[in-house]
Amino acid sequence: MANYWVLRAESADGAIIDALPKDSPTNWKFSTGEPLARSFPAGGKVSFSDHFPDRRKLYDFVRNTIGVILASSRVRHVLEGLKVENAEFLPVTMCDHQWGPVADGYGILNVLGSQDAIDMEKSTYDISALSREISHVSNLVLTVGKIDPQAEIFRARNMMELILISDRTKQAFEQAGLTGFRAHPAEGFDDMFA
Structure with a gap:
């Protein structure tokens, strides 16, 4: 994966x-x-x-x-x-x-757009009553096989504020010497500690 x-x-x-x-x-x-x-x-x-x-x-x-x-x-x-x-x-x-x-x-x-990236069965999260979106995630588990393999940067459906990047994008950012960002491993991600 x-x-x-x-x-x-x-x-x-x-x-x-x-x-x-x-x-x-x-x-x-x-x-x-x-x-x-x-x-x-x-x-x-x-x-x-x-x-x-x-x-x-x-x-x-x-x-x-x-x-x-x-x-x-x-x-x-x-x-x-x-x-x-x-x-x-x-x-x-x-x-x-x-x-x-x-x-x-x-x-x-x-x-723009989003990917079906969050495993809603296995992840641990809170849902906003207002937007019906995930408002907080304490253990992110990604879907297997549902993310477009060509996707380099994308929003996670059900938590549209969450932006994910591929390994290739992370490496390109690092090789270009881009500053001011951190890439947290998506698997197990907890937004309280990021």
Whole structure:
């Protein structure tokens, strides 16, 4: 069976973003796996969170509290090199705490569609009464044989905020020297400890 990894933006000292650009689609739409390019504002800006005034360092993956993947153009180029077609890059300008532009070439990586990746019988999880989606997983067990072997980056059906990557993608990220991310083994994953 192929190995898969849960993709998370992680850094001890990196900038943290806590709001989407002005006039963006509603927050929950970013975890539907649906295209958002038409409704995403051109020239959108995000700024470093005032709650973390000392965190100014930018990595290829930027931590945020809004449940999206904020990534650099380097991430985009690696995915293009892997021929990933199920993602759209929604450009944003990164700004400091005073809204001064500090970097272009960043964007929200919106992963489109999903894979039937979670073994609902064997995994341990909580379901949200509101969305009927998995809200917390304490022991992730992947389905055997249901994940498209060509899938390099994908959302997990039933927990659309969970982004998984293949071994090939993880290796490509590492070989490119991408920063600010951690790939957690998907089997047995517990989101309380990630």
